[in-house]
Amino acid sequence: MSLYAETRIVLAVDLDYFYAQCEEIRNPEIKGKPVVICVYSGRTVDSGAVSTANYVARSLGVRSGIPIILAKRLLAKHPEARFLPMDREFYESVSERIMQILRYHSSKIEQVSIDEAYLDVSENTRGDFAVAEKIATEIKSEILEKELLTCSVGVGSNKLISKMAVDAKKPDGLTTILPSQVHQFLDPLLVGKLFGIGTKTEKKLGDLGIKTIGDLANYDVDELSEEFGPNLGPLLKRLAQGIDDDPVKERETEQLSRIVTLKHDADGFDFASEITPLCKDISNRLVAYGLVCKSIGILVITTELKTKNRSKTLDAPTNSEVRIESVASELFQLFFREENETLARRVGIRVSSLTKTESLKKDASLTEFFS
DNA sequence: AATACCGGCGAGT
DNA sequence: TCATACTCGCCGGTATT
Numbered sequence: 323m324s325l326y327a328e329t330r331i332v333l334a335v336d337l338d339y340f341y342a343q344c345e346e347i348r349n350p351e352i353k354g355k356p357v358v359i360c361v362y363s364g365r366t367v368d369s370g371a372v373s374t375a376n377y378v379a380r381s382l383g384v385r386s387g388i389p390i391i392l393a394k395r396l397l398a399k400h401p402e403a404r405f406l407p408m409d410r411e412f413y414e415s416v417s418e419r420i421m422q423i424l425r426y427h428s429s430k431i432e433q434v435s436i437d438e439a440y441l442d443v444s445e446n447t448r449g450d451f452a453v454a455e456k457i458a459t460e461i462k463s464e465i466l467e468k469e470l471l472t473c474s475v476g477v478g479s480n481k482l483i484s485k486m487a488v489d490a491k492k493p494d495g496l497t498t499i500l501p502s503q504v505h506q507f508l509d510p511l512l513v514g515k516l517f518g519i520g521t522k523t524e525k526k527l528g529d530l531g532i533k534t535i536g537d538l539a540n541y542d543v544d545e546l547s548e549e550f551g552p553n554l555g556p557l558l559k560r561l562a563q564g565i566d567d568d569p570v571k572e573r574e575t576e577q578l579s580r581i582v583t584l585k586h587d588a589d590g591f592d593f594a595s596e597i598t599p600l601c602k603d604i605s606n607r608l609v610a611y612g613l614v615c616k617s618i619g620i621l622v623i624t625t626e627l628k629t630k631n632r633s634k635t636l637d638a639p640t641n642s643e644v645r646i647e648s649v650a651s652e653l654f655q656l657f658f659r660e661e662n663e664t665l666a667r668r669v670g671i672r673v674s675s676l677t678k679t680e681s682l683k684k685d686a687s688l689t690e691f692f693s
Numbered sequence: 694a695a696t697a698c699c700g701g702c703g704a705g706t
Numbered sequence: 707t708c709a710t711a712c713t714c715g716c717c718g719g720t721a722t723t
Contacts, residue, residue, distance in 0.1 A: 361710035371710040389708040
């Protein structure tokens with residue numbers, strides 16, 4: 323066991339254009355046509371955004387996050403295109419079965435999202451990358467056989483490298499980056515490709531003359547600290563060097579949220595009826611997962627699309643719909659009293675500091691015992 | 694001084 | 707131009723102890 327401690331091997335598995343591919347297996351007739359998965363906001367017909375799209379649609383310019391109306395314009399000359407509403411429950415059921423398949427290939431698994439997971443295969447492979455690649459191939463064929471779905475896999479010496487590797491070839495890719503290849507692989511890539519660097523950070527780095535990951539890897543760490551803070555600065559440099567010690571670990575849900583777009587922007591708490599079902603749903607999920615929350619928060623997305631939030635830590639954890647709703651209402655009323663200029667476009671509820679229900683029972687019994 | 698909490702922001706799917 | 711729903715994580719400021 324300790325023999326292989328130094329040669330970690332991590333697989334990153336990413337299900338290709340997942341939501342759209344799920345729709346393709348449900349209705350194979352749409353394969354080969356542009357498929358766009360939409361989240362309709364219900365404000366006006368076709369208001370909303372694109373969640374994801376298959377590669378046929380992507381080749382025509384459709385991207386995650388663009389307005390549905392824009393996607394329709396891009397595909398105006400393609401009457402065969404399909405615009406489908408997101409059906410999360412269906413995708414979740416497919417995802418669960420695939421995660422079970424992955425679990426069979428390694429017990430050390432970290433599910434990152436509905437369509438992504440990391441597998442630590444250090445022990446199964448005894449540090450041999452050729453063996454790891456074989457496991458990756460097996461995973462790909464098994465998912466294809468059992469679920470008719472393609473995925474991409476990246477093989478590397480840590481989570482960061484495997485993630486960068488899986489992004490290098492999609493869809494249906496398999497990319498291995500040996501430790502000796504890390505620098506030549508990373509250095510020429512644009513810094514924005516580095517996992518964790520989005521448009522904002524890329525712009526800031528660009529202003530410093532940092533264009534590629536190699537530039538960042540060689541940049542003075544003190545200057546990075548000055549620009550990005552004592553934690554983020556050095557972290558960015560380590561990431562650019564391909565250094566990542568973050569272990570593959572089982573993840574527990576840390577927070578749950580629900581958000582809706584209002585039919586009409588509101589400048590006070592006159593959308594109470596919109597909030598009730600959100601609280602109900604969150605409460606149901608907490609109960610279903612055997613969880614309680616210690617913190618309840620609200621979020622407001624303004625007309626200007628700025629996100630604002632307020633939260634409150636509870637004296638005692640809860641999973642009660644009534645409790646969640648009353649705290650949320652309080653927070654909304656307080657919010658609009660404080661920010662009487664603000665117009666809300668979207669509003670949501672979030673619960674966090676989640677723990678297993680058992681601990682609630684224990685706390686309650688202790689409280690009783692000492693009272 | 695250390696820790697907890699809060700709100701803003703960024704990122705990825 | 708038009709701009710969803712959800713989750714995770716970091717930062718800096720402030721409150722609490």
